[in-house]
Amino acid sequence: MSADKAVVLLSGGLDSSTTLAIAKQSGFSLYALTFRYGQRHQCEVEGARRVARSIGVTEHKIIPIDMGGIGGSALTDLTIEVPKDREGLGQPGDEIPLTYVPARNTIFLSYALAWAEVLDAFDIFLGVNATDFSGYPDCRHDYIRAFEVMANLATAAGTQKRGTFRIHTPIINMTKGQTILAGMKLGVDYSLTHSCYDPDRQGRSCGRCDSCRIRLKGFRDAGLKDPIEYMQSVVGAKKTV
Numbered sequence: 001m002s003a004d005k006a007v008v009l010l011s012g013g014l015d016s017s018t019t020l021a022i023a024k025q026s027g028f029s030l031y032a033l034t035f036r037y038g039q040r041h042q043c044e045v046e047g048a049r050r051v052a053r054s055i056g057v058t059e060h061k062i063i064p065i066d067m068g069g070i071g072g073s074a075l076t077d078l079t080i081e082v083p084k085d086r087e088g089l090g091q092p093g094d095e096i097p098l099t100y101v102p103a104r105n106t107i108f109l110s111y112a113l114a115w116a117e118v119l120d121a122f123d124i125f126l127g128v129n130a131t132d133f134s135g136y137p138d139c140r141h142d143y144i145r146a147f148e149v150m151a152n153l154a155t156a157a158g159t160q161k162r163g164t165f166r167i168h169t170p171i172i173n174m175t176k177g178q179t180i181l182a183g184m185k186l187g188v189d190y191s192l193t194h195s196c197y198d199p200d201r202q203g204r205s206c207g208r209c210d211s212c213r214i215r216l217k218g219f220r221d222a223g224l225k226d227p228i229e230y231m232q233s234v235v236g237a238k239k240t241v
Contacts, residue, residue, distance in 0.1 A: 008032050032057045089210055
């Protein structure tokens with residue numbers, strides 16, 4: 001009997017790579033989906049390729065989307081600087097950082113839903129986190145539940161009752177340190193991943209953007225060294241220059 005299929009959104013970062021490994025442990029046949037959406041840190045796509053090969057997927061699609069044409073984010077508009085050394089990182093608040101990409105998870109999940117329907121798959125995995133994150137509104141429990149309801153209303157497969165679409169967010173309640181430890185147990189090679197919003201031309205992480213700082217704190221909390229390379233000396237990183 002063949003394994004059930006699952007579409008897994010894979011950015012090439014720490015969270016999505018761990019989520020991919022969890023989906024594999026759960027017994028699914030993996031269909032990974034990555035986007036070139038005009039992000040300034042496009043080297044994360046190569047990270048996604050590496051992770052997909054390492055963990056083993058049935059198919060890996062890399063799809064271009066021109067979100068740069070819309071802009072509105074430091075990740076897709078080169079005229080907006082990526083915030084560095086931001087105060088209050090990880091603290092509750094109403095501020096949504098400039099690295100928020102408008103409607104990104106909704107767009108990504110819509111593509112995942114479309115591919116899942118074509119594959120006759122009803123399980124979609126997403127590596128969002130509501131504990132150690134930058135304050136993005138599309139990483140919350142309420143959002144995921146709402147999208148799941150919409151998915152079953154908006155598709156032929158859902159309305160014809162051929163199955164029920166489920167959005168799996170296995171790390172949503174984990175701290176970054178817990179996520180890293182879970183991934184280590186599953187054999188995730190974090191040296192293959194990329195998280196930095198503003199890497200240099202060699203792909204080295206800056207160590208100062210929100211994503212780098214949350215990642216580094218996660219490794220420190222897990223009692224581990226981050227195995228990727230940073231462009232400056234960073235506490236908690238394995239390699240420095």
